[in-house]
Amino acid sequence: MTNEVVFRLATEHDLESIVEMLADDELGTTREQFVLPLPETYLKAFRAIDADPNNELVVACLGNEVVGVQQITFTPYLTHQGGWRATIEGVRTSSSVRGKGIGTELIRWAIRRAKERDCHLVQLTTDKKRGDALRFYERLGFTVSHEGLKMKFR
Amino acid sequence: MTNEVVFRLATEHDLESIVEMLADDELGTTREQFVLPLPETYLKAFRAIDADPNNELVVACLGNEVVGVQQITFTPYLTHQGGWRATIEGVRTSSSVRGKGIGTELIRWAIRRAKERDCHLVQLTTDKKRGDALRFYERLGFTVSHEGLKMKFR
Numbered sequence: 001m002t003n004e005v006v007f008r009l010a011t012e013h014d015l016e017s018i019v020e021m022l023a024d025d026e027l028g029t030t031r032e033q034f035v036l037p038l039p040e041t042y043l044k045a046f047r048a049i050d051a052d053p054n055n056e057l058v059v060a061c062l063g064n065e066v067v068g069v070q071q072i073t074f075t076p077y078l079t080h081q082g083g084w085r086a087t088i089e090g091v092r093t094s095s096s097v098r099g100k101g102i103g104t105e106l107i108r109w110a111i112r113r114a115k116e117r118d119c120h121l122v123q124l125t126t127d128k129k130r131g132d133a134l135r136f137y138e139r140l141g142f143t144v145s146h147e148g149l150k151m152k153f154r
Numbered sequence: 155m156t157n158e159v160v161f162r163l164a165t166e167h168d169l170e171s172i173v174e175m176l177a178d179d180e181l182g183t184t185r186e187q188f189v190l191p192l193p194e195t196y197l198k199a200f201r202a203i204d205a206d207p208n209n210e211l212v213v214a215c216l217g218n219e220v221v222g223v224q225q226i227t228f229t230p231y232l233t234h235q236g237g238w239r240a241t242i243e244g245v246r247t248s249s250s251v252r253g254k255g256i257g258t259e260l261i262r263w264a265i266r267r268a269k270e271r272d273c274h275l276v277q278l279t280t281d282k283k284r285g286d287a288l289r290f291y292e293r294l295g296f297t298v299s300h301e302g303l304k305m306k307f308r
Contacts, residue, residue, distance in 0.1 A: 032235060082193070122304070144302070
């Protein structure tokens with residue numbers, strides 16, 4: 001089944017499906033707002049991502065259905081002798097396809113894309129509450145070397 | 155003394171001082187290359203950062219001397235109802251001023267800048283080997299809520 005998955009940049013037409021996936025998540029359920037029409041803030045954010053050559057919002061599709069999403073940010077840094085990094089964020093799959101390897105395909109796609117963009121590493125953070133996610137990423141070859149700290153303003 | 159610290163965007167003229175600080179670090183010493191003239195990769199990365207409106211390389215100066223550096227990346231995301239985040243990376247202070255609060259001033263500056271840019275949170279990761287750094291950031295109000303994972307390509 002995963003052979004039929006197609007990855008491409010998201011368009012505005014995908015936005016409802018994407019926000020539905022973001023809201024259908026153990027942590028996202030309290031912080032997203034999936035109502036139609038979508039709150040304008042999602043559209044504004046989509047357009048900012050879409051306009052930025054260093055941000056790619058990628059969807060996984062099965063036929064006409066959007067079944068997965070992730071955002072990849074490419075950042076130039078002075079550290080590591082001026083190396084670029086790829087940061088993966090907001091990885092979600094549709095509950096209709098969970099357990100079918102779509103998440104794995106998404107991350108492998110991001111890793112290939114990071115290499116294409118000449119990054120020296122790919123990184124992500126995952127909430128300590130998501131125990132399953134941590135094991136998932138470790139199986140894919142990530143090393144849990146850092147602590148992830150946040151300060152929320154509102 | 156910290157009253158006299160001035161923060162501004164870095165210029166190419168600051169690059170040698172910045173790379174010297176990046177190399178004079180327990181982890182940076184093995185991965186940076188502070189030789190003059192600087193390896194071209196640093197200059198290329200600097201120009202990519204400087205050209206990107208969503209990346210700011212900030213230096214702390216005491217008089218004419220560059221005594222601290224950090225990079226702030228502003229990223230639009232769909233998550234959190236389309237919220238922007240600020241990510242702090244590559245925070246270093248000169249060994250000549252350590253213990254004088256320059257690091258604290260740098261981070262507080264980044265937090266103010268993140269609010270100015272209408273971010274809903276500021277985030278960073280720190281190597282689990284840097285125990286002092288973790289306590290430093292917790293004192294400043296960060297919460298250690300995430301695991302930071304990396305996959306290095308080379």
